[in-house]
Structure formats: C-alpha cells, structure tokens
Amino acid sequence: MKPAVFDYYSPSELDEALCLLDEFGYDAKIMSGGQSLIPMMNMRLARPKVVIDISKIEELNYIRITDSVIQIGGLTRHFQVEESKEIEQVCPLLTEGMKLIGHSQIRSRGTIGGSVVHADPTAELPVMLSTLGATITLASSEEVRTLTTDEFFMTYLTTTIETNEILVSIEIPIPPANTGYAIDEFTLRKGDFAIVLAAASVTLDEQGKVKSATLCLGGVDGVPVLLDEVTEELIGNFPDSDLILECCNRIGDLVDPEPDIHASGEYRRDLSITYAKRVLERAAMRAVNRKG
C-alpha cells in the first residue's frame, strides 16, 4: 500500500457529497475517476485525510444534446464521450480530442470533471473547452455558478473552484454547420502529456470566407492560450495556406513558454507555430468540405 491513510466516503447523491465537503473542508479531496489523484497519492505528493469518492453519484453521469448545446455531467467518463455517436455528429473536435487523452485504460476511468479541475496546461480537455467556448458549472451547498474557461483556469493545476464546490457539468455551444475543427499535439510517446498541443475551429460564410475562427494552444503557459490576435487576421478572407502561415508566424512573438526537462522554451515556441498552422489548415479544409 503506497498511499497514506485516509478516511473514505462514497456518497450516492450530490447533496450528500456537498455536505461532506462542508464538514471536512481543506482536509477533504474529491475523487471522481482518480486517474490523476491516485498517482499523486501513490507517490504521496497528495495526502488527503478524507477522500470523497463521487463515482457513485449517477445524477452527474450524462450526455444531453439539445439544438444549441451539449451538456456533459462532471462524472461522465472519457470513453463515454469518445464513443458517443451524437457528439461525433455535432462536435467532432471533442471525439477527435478524447482519443488523444492517455490510453484506453485511463479513458475507462477518467472523468470529464476530474480532467477539467485538475487543469493540467498540457491536457486536451481544457484546450478543447477553451476552443469551443464552453462554460463550466460548479455547485456548493449554497449556490450554483457558471464560469467561462477564462474565469475558471487560473494557472498550472489551479482553478477558481472553491474547496466546498464540485464541478457538476460542462456546456458546449453547438457551432454552426459551416464549421471545421482540428486538434493535434506533439508527445514524446503515444498517450503522454503533450509538449505542445493546438486546437482550432474555423467557420465559413456563404462565399467560403472565414466568418469566425478560434485557435488555442496548450503547453505554452499555465492555462490554455486563446490566440485571437492570430485568428482575427483570417476573418473576411479565404482560408488559404499562405495566409494561415503568415498569421501563425506571429505566434513566435505572442507566446513565451517556460522551459522544463522535456523541452526548451524555444522548442515549444517552434512547435506552437507548426501545430497552430497544422490545425488551422486542417480545420479550414474540413470547413470547406462540410460546406460542400
């Protein structure tokens, strides 16, 4: 047994879990899939006195799709989103990105809420949610509040969630039909955390010119970085490769990644340009194809 001793609670209702959080405060840690928390506990980097396992709270496990939004419960596991045909139809970026998360063993257990609150800057979900303009809903025993990704992600592994709150759902607006997406990442080994990852969404108008576009990078800062300065250059123009390359070359001046044992800052900057260009081109091409 590698983790330190803890008390274990396994509530089956959200209210019960929120009461436990009120009772134990800082001593408690919420566990959903456990795929980030258990490794940290095994290495004793995390030693919570109380673990509140929310994996039995069925009311938090759902995928609901309306005409305008996709709602995903915080406890929905990665593989459920990955395998959802409905999601693939309305938001293929999510399906494509889910496949990049860890390995199938991780996706069997890992949850949407867990990944998002863990807030690793090189993880796929925070970057995808930022690209898609998603909102994040948190509940405590006192209130329910909804935040944008910008309001939620603060820095490395840190968000604005309070100790008495649980992420209950995320909501992703379904984009217009003439939209193409792409996500890609550079990893040392398949399934590792990315060195740099990039996601893009491009929406075209009737004439095939760019109506709106989003580009988001992970691994270049403590939070996902949206590069509106780059994508606004595309608006009103046909999305050809030369223009995309010209815009992406500006990224070198806009990001200033920190070095770590895996890659120097300079290398990450180079990767940012390469991957930004790749996903924007792919997203634009898919938008053209979808438009037909």
Add this chain to the structure above:
Amino acid sequence: MPQSNLKNIALTVNGKEYTAFVEPRMLLSDVLRDELGLTGTHVGCEHGICGACTVIMDGRPVRSCLVYGVQADQAEVSTVEGLADSDGGLHPLQEAFWEKHGLQCGFCTPGMLMSACHFLEQNPNPNREEIREGISGNLCRCTGYQNIVDAVELAAEMISKNKKCDDESSDLQVVQTGRKVNV
C-alpha cells in the same frame, strides 16, 4: 489503524465471488494479489504508467493500481487467471504469444494480454497500426514490441477462424437436422 477504517467489499473475479476486509487505501492490484491470492496481475510502476496491472473491470480495461479496492465493491473483474479454460486450454492470445515469442521476461505479459483481449473484442480484425495503438498503454522493456504485435495479429486470425468454424459447424448441424427431418 482504527478498526472502523476497514471496509467490507464483495467482488466477482473471473466468475468467482470473493469478499475482503480492506483499508480504503489498498489498491485493487494489492487486493487481487495479497487478499485474494491472484498473483497473475503484476504491479510495475504503481502509478499508472506501465500498464502491467491492467485488468478488465465491468467490461473496460483499467489500471488496477489506479483503482482502490473499495471502488471495486460489487464490480466484475477479469484477470489473466481467467483467460485459459478451466481445463487449462490456452486462450488464443496466450497460444499466439507462445507461438510468436511475444514475451521474454514475462513481466508485462498479464497486462498485455488483458489489454489485447479487450482490444480484440472491440476490433476483431485490426491492422498492425491499430494493434500498436491498442497496446500503447502497456510498456514492455524486452521485446521491442514487434513480436507482441505479431502475436496479437495471429490471435486475431485464430479467433476469427475459430468463430468461422463454430458458425460453419452450427450451419452443418442445421443441415443435418434438416436431413433427419427429411428422412
């Protein structure tokens, strides 16, 4: 350790029901090995990197070092001990690993087999690239993976052949029954 911290759990492993009285911090991998005596599941890194401890839990492959035993309460688990027949006949994957030399030291093999087993259920006719993707969550430090990919490829062929034989023999039975009726 206060006694009250211990939890009773009941789980089904390879079709057999077990109960155990465990601390919440005991990992499923340790429950299987130390409490239930099923040492076929290997523990390598114990923090979710190597995949040696992969088991099937409620129909999905999981790293048993990243699940607490208490979370497996009421779960159905399959481990490498459940792959062979009760009379000892090897699973096609085990035969194929033998045939193609898909292991050297054997430490990663239980996890490889369980991952590959689930993978072939999901994708019975994979190409080599898909097989690589399917076993990407499992590290092997001996083989260089080539023979493991060969073995999974062979197992896929064996399984689909067996299935075809089964289908043909059941067709045959129908024909035979038909004849009997005619006679």
